[in-house]
Amino acid sequence: MSDSPADAAPPQVPAAPSAVVELRVRYAETDQMGVVYHANYLVWCEIGRTELIRTLGLPYAELERSVGILLAVADASLRYHASARYDDPIRVVTTLADVRSRTITFDYLIAHAETGERLVTARTTLVCLDRTGRPVTLPAMLRDAFGRS
Amino acid sequence: MSDSPADAAPPQVPAAPSAVVELRVRYAETDQMGVVYHANYLVWCEIGRTELIRTLGLPYAELERSVGILLAVADASLRYHASARYDDPIRVVTTLADVRSRTITFDYLIAHAETGERLVTARTTLVCLDRTGRPVTLPAMLRDAFGRS
Amino acid sequence: MSDSPADAAPPQVPAAPSAVVELRVRYAETDQMGVVYHANYLVWCEIGRTELIRTLGLPYAELERSVGILLAVADASLRYHASARYDDPIRVVTTLADVRSRTITFDYLIAHAETGERLVTARTTLVCLDRTGRPVTLPAMLRDAFGRS
Amino acid sequence: MSDSPADAAPPQVPAAPSAVVELRVRYAETDQMGVVYHANYLVWCEIGRTELIRTLGLPYAELERSVGILLAVADASLRYHASARYDDPIRVVTTLADVRSRTITFDYLIAHAETGERLVTARTTLVCLDRTGRPVTLPAMLRDAFGRS
Numbered sequence: 001m002s003d004s005p006a007d008a009a010p011p012q013v014p015a016a017p018s019a020v021v022e023l024r025v026r027y028a029e030t031d032q033m034g035v036v037y038h039a040n041y042l043v044w045c046e047i048g049r050t051e052l053i054r055t056l057g058l059p060y061a062e063l064e065r066s067v068g069i070l071l072a073v074a075d076a077s078l079r080y081h082a083s084a085r086y087d088d089p090i091r092v093v094t095t096l097a098d099v100r101s102r103t104i105t106f107d108y109l110i111a112h113a114e115t116g117e118r119l120v121t122a123r124t125t126l127v128c129l130d131r132t133g134r135p136v137t138l139p140a141m142l143r144d145a146f147g148r149s
Numbered sequence: 150m151s152d153s154p155a156d157a158a159p160p161q162v163p164a165a166p167s168a169v170v171e172l173r174v175r176y177a178e179t180d181q182m183g184v185v186y187h188a189n190y191l192v193w194c195e196i197g198r199t200e201l202i203r204t205l206g207l208p209y210a211e212l213e214r215s216v217g218i219l220l221a222v223a224d225a226s227l228r229y230h231a232s233a234r235y236d237d238p239i240r241v242v243t244t245l246a247d248v249r250s251r252t253i254t255f256d257y258l259i260a261h262a263e264t265g266e267r268l269v270t271a272r273t274t275l276v277c278l279d280r281t282g283r284p285v286t287l288p289a290m291l292r293d294a295f296g297r298s
Numbered sequence: 299m300s301d302s303p304a305d306a307a308p309p310q311v312p313a314a315p316s317a318v319v320e321l322r323v324r325y326a327e328t329d330q331m332g333v334v335y336h337a338n339y340l341v342w343c344e345i346g347r348t349e350l351i352r353t354l355g356l357p358y359a360e361l362e363r364s365v366g367i368l369l370a371v372a373d374a375s376l377r378y379h380a381s382a383r384y385d386d387p388i389r390v391v392t393t394l395a396d397v398r399s400r401t402i403t404f405d406y407l408i409a410h411a412e413t414g415e416r417l418v419t420a421r422t423t424l425v426c427l428d429r430t431g432r433p434v435t436l437p438a439m440l441r442d443a444f445g446r447s
Numbered sequence: 448m449s450d451s452p453a454d455a456a457p458p459q460v461p462a463a464p465s466a467v468v469e470l471r472v473r474y475a476e477t478d479q480m481g482v483v484y485h486a487n488y489l490v491w492c493e494i495g496r497t498e499l500i501r502t503l504g505l506p507y508a509e510l511e512r513s514v515g516i517l518l519a520v521a522d523a524s525l526r527y528h529a530s531a532r533y534d535d536p537i538r539v540v541t542t543l544a545d546v547r548s549r550t551i552t553f554d555y556l557i558a559h560a561e562t563g564e565r566l567v568t569a570r571t572t573l574v575c576l577d578r579t580g581r582p583v584t585l586p587a588m589l590r591d592a593f594g595r596s
């Protein structure tokens with residue numbers, strides 16, 4: 001996670017697009033350990049990147065419906081630093097890490113929204129698919145929005 | 150749940166179709182109360198009726214794909230009698246309760262597979278929809294399979 | 299759902315406590331029908347009643363931790379009127395329907411937050427349990443908060 | 448995933464413990480893309496390692512209850528090769544990859560049970576925690592069971 005462009009960017013380079021979204025831990029998301037079940041952080045990552053894509057003017061629901069492309073997770077890695085608990089306020093910071101011809105990579109920092117305690121850091125790479133599930137080049141509107149024409 | 154046809158059926162009437170499926174409680178299905186989160190029983194009901202439909206020779210996945218109809222839950226009611234816990238073996242008994250022109254109703258008895266303890270009784274009514282989401286008459290193959298031509 | 303106290307209340311009777319919470323449909327909550335999987339509405343109901351309890355000055359997380367009581371769902375019924383879709387803004391209105399010595403009943407109206415279209419109406423009855431899982435009388439602070447001392 | 452001990456083991460070295468478990472894709476596990484939502488593979492991994500631990504004579508539910516230790520996921524990585532669909536039969540092969548003083552690492556191969564098509568490969572590292580959430584050395588019974596005394 002330490003190689004996120006946002007951290008490394010020298011001043012003259014435009015900051016990588018990023019977005020912040022807050023949510024509250026649901027009872028359904030806890031497990032009998034009394035903390036959030038680990039798979040749910042992937043759901044929060046998805047909420048984070050949806051927000052980032054929306055921020056860039058590209059509602060993802062629209063992308064699927066009208067442009068006819070899907071972004072499917074091809075790779076995911078998560079590091080769990082501390083546990084979220086029921087009703088905790090959570091902040092998800094999503095940063096664009098990389099854009100290639102057929103893939104987009106996002107970095108996530110999931111923290112307690114009040115204490116700022118770091119809970120999970122994660123990275124996912126998504127591949128662009130057409131309606132038949134075949135990998136395709138990112139549409140121009142996506143590349144443009146992500147500042148990589 | 151006491152009005153299930155299976156319970157009431159006098160000997161000369163053919164028993165209502167039913168199916169039994171077993172599963173084991175997943176960690177992901179527990180919550181911080183240390184028991185199965187209540188919404189998950191609806192997922193188990195769906196596994197039960199899928200099994201019943203399969204038993205009747207109608208794989209539901211096939212129905213959606215080739216026949217082009219969906220069965221959407223229109224009504225659900227659940228009564229929680231006792232709690233399932235992580236790793237418990239669970240038995241779901243699903244019984245056909247009613248078939249009408251556009252709806253099918255199933256009854257469920259969810260119990261601990263070893264002790265037989267009753268955990269949840271439930272009933273759901275599903276409505277038959279075409280691909281555009283409009284309610285339609287049950288296809289003949291479904292009515293036939295359920296013994297109500 | 300038609301017997302909700304809020305609907306029936308004549309003007310001189312104080313309105314039943316209620317709370318409104320909004321959320322957005324997550325990708326994870328959809329299924330291959332392209333709509334929200336039906337069990338997820340129970341999760342939203344729980345978010346609604348948590349908000350109502352919080353509004354009354356009783357954070358539920360606190361109740362479990364310090365007072366040592368749990369509210370477990372004993373009965374749930376849902377009627378599905380229309381489907382929510384990915385990224386839809388959703389409004390959950392939760393109303394206190396009944397308070398008895400050991401149980402609390404809530405009514406829910408789940409609607410599309412922008413169009414106001416009614417999606418699901420539901421009712422759940424929760425039973426008060428102590429840490430060993432035995433039903434107990436509602437603590438005074440809960441009864442007071444709900445206006446039934 | 449290519450460095451799994453099971454793949455590399457020359458004949459004279461005892462094979463790493465492994466376990467196979469089969470399951471069927473639930474409707475609730477699909478999303479509107481028509482395939483299994485990506486976070487659910489982490490749930491299947493957990494089912495896989497539970498089965499491996501059970502195979503070694505250590506029911507995990509027992510470990511939590513009587514020994515008072517938890518195994519919490521500290522790291523997870525997944526690579527998605529192909530998509531599982533509703534009602535597909537799935538096989539999860541879990542292999543012990545590494546045991547250290549406080550951590551255990553598992554490798555997973557998730558495949559279509561009939562065609563053998565590889566769907567997801569994954570690795571998780573779990574850390575041993577006591578009831579207060581502090582990392583502790585693996586209990587002897589766990590180390591013994593995993594063949595690393």
